[in-house]
């Protein structure tokens with residue numbers, strides 16, 4: 001039974017669990033949708049490396065470039081040097097094209113802070129940058145709502161709403 005059904009507000013633990021469920025469900029759903037879309041995956045936010053590890057497990061043939069300002073992941077979840085792009089994403093995403101060579105089939109963005117003001121500020125510079133790097137037919141799964149012209153938002157499940165997760169598609 002969820003918090004709503006029990007007549008109480010969602011606690012931070014409820015929201016965290018919903019977020020992890022939505023994140024995993026989205027990643028797995030999108031993994032099945034990018035079959036016909038060429039290009040690598042961009043993982044924005046290595047963190048502990050959990051979602052990077054899940055992505056490489058479910059999409060073994062797909063190249064994954066990971067962006068973070070530093071490497072603090074579990075030792076078993078660190079990309080090789082060619083695929084770990086270290087620095088402020090505002091800079092590295094803007095200038096990664098010569099290194100990655102093509103646009104991404106999927107950008108997974110896990111940079112949300114949970115603070116609505118900080119996330120709005122981040123979305124303002126992130127949305128135009130992300131938009132620039134998605135291949136036609138590609139997807140963006142993100143923990144921050146992004147306003148991107150030319151993209152359609154895939155309707156969210158209740159779990160995704162509670163978990164603060166959004167999915168966008170760039171039509172071909």
Ligand SMILES: C[S@@+](CC[C@H](N)C(=O)[O-])C[C@H]1O[C@@H](n2cnc3c(N)ncnc32)[C@H](O)[C@@H]1O
Nearest residue numbers: 045046047048049050051068069087088089110
């Ligand atoms: C929530 S964690 C990512 C968790 C990760 N997806 C996982 O499953 O373990 C967010 C990460 O994004 C990085 N990050 C946040 N804002 C950034 C920025 N502007 N530039 C570079 N890295 C950033 C942080 O250093 C942190 O490691």
